[in-house]
Amino acid sequence: MAGMKRAGRKTEWSVTLFCFGLLAFTPPIMTMFDRPVMVLGLPLMYLVMFGVWAAVILAIGVGARRSRLSDSADEAGLKDGEPW
């Protein structure tokens, strides 16, 4: 059952990250940066989009590290396997 807990954390982590990504890449958050403005010689939106994107990828990598969830893919499924 200890694995169950770990899996729970993993699922929460990924769902949280998903919500964050969805928020960051959809209006109205993204529209705040969507202006033809240059920052540090680069377009603001270009910087923001790729920056957030890279951060999300980094976060996926952190969440998928083996050490954290050794063999809990199964349990993740178990947890999610309940009907809606």
Next chain:
Amino acid sequence: MTHSVLVVEDEPNIVLSLKFVLKQAGFNVRVAEDGAQAITEIERDTPDAVLLDIMLPKRDGFSVCEAIRANPAWSAIKIIVLSARSREADKEKALAVGADDFITKPFSTRDLGNRVKSLIAAGAGEA
């Protein structure tokens, strides 16, 4: 004829009072301070009646009572149980193991004397 009564009681002051009262009533009184001694005393000389405390060292009153009743030679002995515990259960148990009467402490000295007398008299009548 002087009837003999064995007082089985571990509390010295109660023994003192019982001795006094029973002697005044004309009995020959002997004393045993615990259950084991009581049996020895009875074996030495069978009394007409035994005043038996329940909470005794070494062997409690119920057990002594049973031992007396188990011996046919002692069947004539009248047993009066004295108890500082007034529970009905104790009284029933005492009568069940063969006691003839049950007196709760503290007792009335006059009443006690009368009861011992009447019991012994009843026994003599039967005999």
Next chain:
Amino acid sequence: MVGWQVGLVSLAYLGLLFAIAYYGDKRAESGRSLTQNPYIYTLSIAVFCTSWTFYGSVGRAATTGLDFLPIYIGPTLVFVVWSVIWVKIIRICKVNRITSIADFISSRYGKSAILGGLVTVIAVIGITPYISLQLKSIAESFTIIVDYSNPRGAGGEGIFAFDTTLVVALVLAMFSILFGTRHIDASEHHEGLVSAIAFESIVKLFAFLAVGFFVTFGLHDGFTDLFGKAEAAGLSHLFTVAHDRGYGQWMTMTLLSMAAIICLPRQFYITAVENADEQHLRKAVWLFPLYLLVINVFVLPIALTGAMAFAGQDANADMYMLTVPIRHDQGALALFAFIGGLSAATSMVIVAAIALSTMVCNNLVMPLLLRWKIVDAGEGSDLSMLLLTIRRASIVLILILGYGYFRFASESYSLVTIGLVSFAAAAQFAPAIIGGIFWKGATYRGALVGLSMGFLVWIYTLLLPSFAQSGWLPISFIQQGPWGISLLRPYALFGLEGFDHLSHALFWSMLANIGCYALVSLRFAAGTLERIQAALFVDVFLHTEGMRDSWTQDGSATVGDLEELVGRFVGKQRATSAFHTFARDQGVTLRRNQTADRALLNHVERLLAGAVGSATARVMVGSVVKGGIVGLDDMYQILDETSQAIQYSRMLEAKSNELEDTTKQLQAANERLKELDSLKDDFLSTISHELRTPLTSIRAFTEILSNEAGVTAQERRHFMAVIAKESERLTRLIDQILDLAKMEAGQLDWSMAGVDLRGAVDEALGAMDGLVKERAIRLEVDVPAHLPMVRADRDRLVQVVINLLSNAVKFCRSPGGLIQVRAAPAADGLLVSITDNGDGIRAEDRDRIFEKFHQLYRGSAAQPSGTGLGLAICRQIVSFFGGEIWVENRDGGGACFSFTLPYDRVQEVVGRVGAMT
């Protein structure tokens, strides 16, 4: 460069691909698989990046800015929740030997052949534009690289103008056939194909990065320089997503691409079906998004460079990847870019064609052939050749369809628009897949109606209008609606206007799809097989090693029958070796005329499922197991009812366990109550006894004295003394009982303070002085004068010492009594001991003497006259002080009562400070 040269390079590249694939297959056969690592797996998933990415993103960026990004951000978001979605899908595919997305959906919804066929039809129709997009890009890029290289335009008007695309289509068909249908796979993966696709992903990435570096660092002085110049050239509107338009299309594209990364047949095939090891996902989930990010970094720079270079000219922005290097005389770079684009397009076409042909064969053609009894699984013919032929023909057909769409419809669309039309078709699978793995209540009817409705709406709102724009249908179909009914205008259905075409189509198709899926699922109950399959999919992790729908009816099929059946689909040799493996794994010997058992039947079904899909496999095994298929539904009914009964009985069991627990708890509580009750009874009875004993003496002597008669003066005095003594005893007893009761109830008032032990001992000794002297007891006191203070209530402490002293006096030898009182500092408090020289206390009594009313009778002579509460009170007091009290026997006999008293901390500190100053 002339046409034939470019053609030759292209063919050489395809040859290299084939060599890699061949090598990959050989390695796999010799057991040294290339694909057994997460990097190859990641690169193969990058088949997602097609020529649409390679050319189309640049084109889109050059016209509308950053709004090409959602196509890559959507998949990234899906991979964020990989543990929720991908792990599950992959496990389901492995357990159920799923061969394609059609197989997946058909299998989930009761192994329905109809649903599998529908999915196949939708996939083929939906993906055809996508394939045509690839063909179009190859053809266009070919034309451009030949045109620009050859000023005379040798290829421009000749055979190539018409034929390039067709030639490309046919060449790709050939390659797909070579890669994907060399043999029928019952179990193993297409390792060679995967290796080749991974290689293509490397090529397209490097080609793109090469062009990117060239424009950024070759033509310009880095990113800032490039963006600066672009801003100066008035292109800053391309720095935004939708600066002056709405974000509707951005949202639509994000959602579409999220669905596409799962639902595109080739993505599903590569990610789920070809997955060699679930653990590979762990790396792929972040490496693949990283690949997407890296390949997109240079999209905007290249687009801006192209836009600046061809400002004012009528240049196809989709081809900036090629035209920008060519314009700067970088022929070799342009050729590399062309090869990159070729790799992007070919990888998509090959994988899509193979995935689709598998579906067409397993889920469309074979079920029909079996149903129409054109093919009889019971006959002895070798069907593996038939399967291969069907697949090969499907591949050719699919590519020809793609070519056809290209010829007739795609001229009027950009690459991205065509791709999005396909995405929208593939997205129709999303409800059935996602619902299917999470919602047990989803049914076959729901999926069928939902998919059909979504697909019809897609045709009406996206496909038919594209035909209309291409001139196949009158343009009035779009503008006025069919028969002039404006409510039915395909781009503004039921008057829904203000959206782009794609968002509009997605809205209506998803509304129809999800709505019907949910409503029909809720309205109509699922069949038994469906329910079993639903449970197998949704609870895949529970069932992975557990019960599968199995052949409970052994029937009369022999091992030989089954081997022949499998042999006809996967080839005799493979069948034989598969049976050998099975026998070895199970530790059994299989004889040809032996009746097949359930395990073998299931194994055969799975073997066949790998070749022909699960629905077909079931029918075929059923046709061999005579009588097996009859009553199958009854069997499932029984299975289903059994499982329901089991569930019900489990609930009952849980309930009864609960009840049992409660009963036990009640019993325990009852026992405890009884115990407490009898404890209370005993206590009261003991107290009553203790009180009655002195009372008995008092009353008896009072009565004796009041009679006057026969009492001598001496007796009278004696009796009066007894009465006084017993009254005292009674008073003391009552006090102690009350004290103890208060202590136990915590109601006693304690005045805790620092106490000097020496003083307390002296006081106690003083109180006992008379008694000690009277009995001629020798007293040895060893209590140093300057002991640390202890924390205690002084009066209670004195009481403890007195109680212990009086016990000692009572039990010490007489005559010749000796009592020793000692005190010494110890680690966490003072240790005080009071020792007598009596008989000592038996080991079994040492704990009990501290209980209430526990009196010891040490021989008949020494009668205790205490209350039986003294030690109990001592223990209460010492515990309250935070110390302990116990008794030991001395070596020379005699009891030694000891207790500890914690130091008074305040005094301790003050003492230390005092010592320092």
